[in-house]
Amino acid sequence: MPTLNVAPGLAAGGVFLFAARMTGDTPLGSSLNTAPPDLSERESLDLLVRHWGIEGRLDRLTSERDLNWRVSSERGRYVLKFANRQEDPEITRFQNLALQHIAAKDPSLPVPRVIPAADGATEVPLVDGSLMRLLSWVEGRPAHLAPPSSPLRRGVGAMAGRLTRALEGFDHPAAGHHLQWDIKQASSLRALVPDIADDALRQLCAQWLDWFDAIRPGLDALPWQVVHADLNPHNLLTAEDDATVVAGVLDFGDMVRTPRICDLAVAASYQIDPAAPLASLAEVAEGWADSLPLLPKESALLPGLTAIRMVTTIAITSHRAARWPDNATYILRNFPSAKAGILALPRP
Template sequence: MSETGDLLSTLPPDLSEVEVGALLAQHYGLRGVLKRLTSERDLNLRLEDDQRRYVVKFANCAEPRGVTDFQTAALVHLEGKGLPVPQVVRTGSGATEVETPAGLMRVLTYLEGMPLHLAPKTAAQRAGMGEMAARISHGLQWLDHPGADHVLQWDIRQASSLRPHLPHVPDDLRALCTATLDHFDAEVFPRLAACRWQVVHNDLNPHNVLVDEADPDRISGVLDFGDMVRTALVCDLGVAASYQVDPDKPLESLVEFTANYHRILPLTEQELRLVADLTMARMLTTISITSWRAAKYPNNAPYILRNFPLARAGLLALSALHRDAVSKALLRACPME
């Protein structure tokens, strides 16, 4: 089983608020009110003291130490780059992480804003998401870490490993998901090796992005670097785009998003020709993994399936388009330098 498979099958750490509070006071000198946050695989809490808020994270015991350290290293790497991402809070001795019996503990600054999934959707917001996705990828360029090459089931290039999960996909979607995966294996995966590779965020879904409450078109925060991996750069674009496709106008919305990404971080012709297929592959990934996990953990199904409806609608909409027509539209909207 992949690291992600172990993680998704292992319950998060279990500590009481009193125990967490004692660790915070001991290592960080922080005290305040703690509130548990929803998470699939880690234990996350919000700490609020008299002056500011923090996020307290305890890594899943199934997550290798190198992967957790990779996430911390990425946030440190992004410091000073003008990006709206959490900052790593140091302990009293200057450490970025603390080893505890319950798992590796980290404290991050808390970003204020409205979760993107609660905000009204607009073309301007979609354009802002395209730009932000490119800025995050640009900021992560040159990051090198031993944990970057771990096997992650949410990495689009690992889509072939999803076949065992297809029986859990609803009957009316299974044939489409199978056909999408067949096309990926035959036509998409072999072309990824020739693309640019780097560390990417890999999870710009609407629950990991914040917008300004007064101006929901402005992206104010990017959260959760837990799915980072080194992969083809354009795979990350496919991830972010999969949540920005409007099922009522799939071609227009995909082109808008990609063109704004391209304006910040120019894509090659080869990468542009892969955008639609990789976007569909991410939708397939979301549908397959969440269907499997919802069957395995029915009590947590509403949370697990939170992105399922959007992925379903998007995959149905994009699959109705002719691939060549989509590629031509993307190439017209994204001129080469």
């Protein structure tokens, strides 16, 4: 089992601040501050029939910034996706190309497959400038419904490592896009910290951001690549007959080029057992190491980067839930586990 060593605290000097695209007074960017597309079920189905020739029933799926429908048809089940109108179309194309890369590199990985339209196109532009696309449906049970267990934690780590391995060698001009969920952008979360209502939690998050500012330059020396970057339990599926087996990965909307270790930190941040935080973190890392053995520097930074992902979840969801109260239940779905996890991990 990998040994995890917490990186020692560094002096407050040498703070490295990342420039962020600002929208109003926040660093979230336009797609995170713009409501999802507002097409009706009938309008969405008409577009599906026109471009894919598929008739069926549409059931709306929850999404942070896009409009997604589950399609049930005689030809099978699919996910019909309409990108946020503020999202650069190249980012949608980036996601499709990544899925195609994964399918070629590791065909047995349980991820969505891109379904071409009738004319062979993988994305269809709409009049507002956004894109629609169709993906295959991945079978399984939502992992957030599975009881926590050591085998599941190792399975999450193993799937994360295998997926990151499958994305090795893939790149795209949009891979460097700014996304506030990306761990390497954590310094610009300071603009959102005041939105955290709990005083003690707000102060703890600020302390972790001080830690991150100090270690940020060292991330440049680690391996970087395109990663999924959002392996939370709502984007993972377990097997129908075994809640300890990870059977699918969904939602590649947060993919980005970043330090490789950040993908493990994201996955681990949702698997922490507050009663045994470092031991549960090591279980996730053990699964990851089956495909990608940790470098010593990655191992040392992993606990802190895991905490930074929790800070990211707490800060962004606090801000967005206030802005979009009608979608607050969905936005805040991971807040409780992030709060419990960050309170359990050793302090910076």
